[in-house]
Amino acid sequence: MNEQTPVLLAEHVGFRYPGQSTDALKEVDVTLVKGQAVGLLGPNGSGKSTLIDLLMGLKKPGSGRIVRPKLSQFSMALVPQEYAFYPDLTCVENLRFFAGMLDISSDESARRVDAAITNSMLEEFAEKRANQCSGGVRRKLNLGIALLQKPDILLLDEPTVGIDPQSRAFILEQVKTLVASGCSVLYATHYMEEVSAVCSNILLLDHGTVLASGNLASLLLHPEGGMPFSNLESLFMHYTKRSLRDSGHIHE
Amino acid sequence: MNNVKHRFNQIVRIASKEWKLLLRNPHGLVVLFFMPAVFVLVMSFTLKNTLIANIDMPTTGWVLEDESPLVTHWMTEWQERYGGRVFSAREDLQLALKDGRINAGVIVLKPWLDNEGRPSSKQIEIWLGNRVQPAAAARLRAEMVFSVLRVQMKSAAAQAGPFASVLVNSSDWTELLGEQNTPNIRYLYEIESGRKMTAVQQSVPAWLIFGMFFVVIPIAGVLIQERKDGTLTRLASFGVPTVSILGGKFVAFMILNWIQLGFMLLVGRWIVPLLGGDALYLDFSISWFLLIVAATSAAAVSLALLIAAFTRSFDHAAALGSGLNVLLGAIAGVMVPRMLMPTGMQLVSEWSPMGWALDGMQAVFLGHPDAKIMIPRITLLVLFAALCCLASWWRLRKI
Numbered sequence: 001m002n003e004q005t006p007v008l009l010a011e012h013v014g015f016r017y018p019g020q021s022t023d024a025l026k027e028v029d030v031t032l033v034k035g036q037a038v039g040l041l042g043p044n045g046s047g048k049s050t051l052i053d054l055l056m057g058l059k060k061p062g063s064g065r066i067v068r069p070k071l072s073q074f075s076m077a078l079v080p081q082e083y084a085f086y087p088d089l090t091c092v093e094n095l096r097f098f099a100g101m102l103d104i105s106s107d108e109s110a111r112r113v114d115a116a117i118t119n120s121m122l123e124e125f126a127e128k129r130a131n132q133c134s135g136g137v138r139r140k141l142n143l144g145i146a147l148l149q150k151p152d153i154l155l156l157d158e159p160t161v162g163i164d165p166q167s168r169a170f171i172l173e174q175v176k177t178l179v180a181s182g183c184s185v186l187y188a189t190h191y192m193e194e195v196s197a198v199c200s201n202i203l204l205l206d207h208g209t210v211l212a213s214g215n216l217a218s219l220l221l222h223p224e225g226g227m228p229f230s231n232l233e234s235l236f237m238h239y240t241k242r243s244l245r246d247s248g249h250i251h252e
Numbered sequence: 253m254n255n256v257k258h259r260f261n262q263i264v265r266i267a268s269k270e271w272k273l274l275l276r277n278p279h280g281l282v283v284l285f286f287m288p289a290v291f292v293l294v295m296s297f298t299l300k301n302t303l304i305a306n307i308d309m310p311t312t313g314w315v316l317e318d319e320s321p322l323v324t325h326w327m328t329e330w331q332e333r334y335g336g337r338v339f340s341a342r343e344d345l346q347l348a349l350k351d352g353r354i355n356a357g358v359i360v361l362k363p364w365l366d367n368e369g370r371p372s373s374k375q376i377e378i379w380l381g382n383r384v385q386p387a388a389a390a391r392l393r394a395e396m397v398f399s400v401l402r403v404q405m406k407s408a409a410a411q412a413g414p415f416a417s418v419l420v421n422s423s424d425w426t427e428l429l430g431e432q433n434t435p436n437i438r439y440l441y442e443i444e445s446g447r448k449m450t451a452v453q454q455s456v457p458a459w460l461i462f463g464m465f466f467v468v469i470p471i472a473g474v475l476i477q478e479r480k481d482g483t484l485t486r487l488a489s490f491g492v493p494t495v496s497i498l499g500g501k502f503v504a505f506m507i508l509n510w511i512q513l514g515f516m517l518l519v520g521r522w523i524v525p526l527l528g529g530d531a532l533y534l535d536f537s538i539s540w541f542l543l544i545v546a547a548t549s550a551a552a553v554s555l556a557l558l559i560a561a562f563t564r565s566f567d568h569a570a571a572l573g574s575g576l577n578v579l580l581g582a583i584a585g586v587m588v589p590r591m592l593m594p595t596g597m598q599l600v601s602e603w604s605p606m607g608w609a610l611d612g613m614q615a616v617f618l619g620h621p622d623a624k625i626m627i628p629r630i631t632l633l634v635l636f637a638a639l640c641c642l643a644s645w646w647r648l649r650k651i
Contacts (some may be wrong), residue, residue: 101262
């Protein structure tokens with residue numbers, strides 16, 4: 001497959017939740033190519049998680065189309081915003097359980113669990129119940145579980161919320177390593193510096209509509225002819241007319 | 253890997269995970285095992301007197317407002333047989349009832365004899381302490397009426413002449429409902445099985461079913477948590493279909509139901525007799541037993557899945573699940589045996605999943621199961637389980 005051939009494509013995608021009067025997403029286009037990291041930015045309620053669910057195939061779009069690779073050829077994994085594992089199981093029990101859900105041999109399953117423990121630096125916490133681990137360890141476990149799928153495409157929904165700087169740096173490093181190894185990443189976050197550190201492209205969403213998308217460096221040069229933006233936050237404020245805070249509160 | 257084998261592996265692993273979570277939640281296990289076991293113990297002793305033919309007469313006090321010789325004679329005759337004591341006034345009788353010195357009181361109003369000189373039951377008041385069993389009260393009333401009738405007969409015989417009097421007076425005083433003199437009552441199940449119904453035989457299946465339906469608490473706990481923290485979404489992203497998720501839970505909690513069953517049989521067979529109760533008969537038809545337990549378990553787990561799938565929080569599920577179980581249990585005759593219900597309620601109780609389970613289970617436990625009783629109930633339970641599973645799958649299929 002050509003490096004620039006999209007591995008995941010969404011065209012004019014729209015979605016409305018049942019019983020709602022407005023669309024959660026309108027005419028959204030997303031293109032993800034091999035080895036590319038796209039930062040998905042937007043305030044709370046902008047439609048980021050809905051878009052991830054649609055791309056993951058967990059919801060069906062109301063309009064438009066999503067072209068996903070065949071799962072026999074590609075694997076897609078999701079890192080949800082929540083700690084999506086069993087708090088009463090130990091870290092290694094969680095990894096073994098999710099590895100057991102995959103259609104792989106038991107030897108391969110054991111290998112992947114070992115690799116996830118090593119790569120996510122969970123050795124020290126492997127036998128500890130997840131609910132007794134720190135937020136940073138839980139975030140690593142959340143990512144480690146997704147990596148059991150050996151994903152070609154990884155969708156991360158705010159994977160570093162509420163953790164210490166060291167754990168955040170570790171997770172960002174892991175994502176960068178994945179991208180360098182050819183994994184395509186869609187990275188939804190509130191943190192501008194994380195997008196700047198990891199992503200070459202961005203997709204800026206607000207009220208379910210794409211405000212800006214494309215190469216981050218080009219967008220910072222202000223393609224509409226104005227002064228170049230000093231940083232990603234200026235770009236964000238320009239397009240959304242508001243700032244984005246870690247807490248998720250929106251300030252007009 | 254073969255797709256069917258892979259799905260089977262997923263179900264086994266999900267079931268195994270459910271068990272790990274259960275074993276780490278001792279509070280949930282206490283509810284599922286000890287609550288029904290304690291109910292069996294309590295109800296086996298509470299209902300003990302309800303299910304036997306001979307009821308003890310309550311200790312009786314007397315107040316004679318009519319002090320004619322006939323009344324005194326009649327009361328003395330009564331007391332020789334049943335014991336009891338005399339009080340001078342209603343207030344003293346009331347106080348004795350309140351203090352628990354006596355359980356019942358008889359007040360003979362003045363005049364006891366009617367215009368024709370015959371004693372009248374209408375001139376007798378019976379007072380009861382608050383804890384006198386209805387069956388004991390019924391026996392006191394029946395014996396009292398019978399006793400008054402004897403006095404009436406004697407009185408009539410005396411008027412008829414000496415020959416009649418000799419006949420009546422020579423007959424022995426007998427109790428109407430005494431042990432030697434009662435008609436032999438036999439329930440249909442006793443005729444069919446040759447066994448006596450005992451409280452433990454009634455309580456074990458009833459509270460076993462109730463306990464089995466309480467799996468709603470752990471199922472809701474796990475399923476709602478999985479929904480809230482995105483684990484179901486993650487499982488979907490791992491390619492795990494809703495059918496496997498529900499299937500894993502179904503298997504895990506059906507196994508739990510079988511362990512509950514073993515525990516309850518143990519309590520009924522060995523613990524209740526240790527405490528002085530009757531032992532549970534265990535020589536029943538194994539094939540019908542396995543079928544009715546499997547169908548009951550399927551219905552219980554499916555209803556729990558349905559409640560867990562349609563509620564938003566654990567508190568909501570626990571309140572709804574517990575409330576619904578208590579209601580279904582009350583309707584089905586778990587708490588109050590169906591034989592003690594009025595006919596209308598007995599009809600209503602035939603339309604409850606716990607009622608179907610209880611009918612089938614009691615038929616097995618009392619030793620007279622047959623296809624006519626068992627097949628319709630097993631079919632209804634399986635259909636109920638299938639409908640609940642289908643609705644749960646429909647609700648969770650988009651997660």
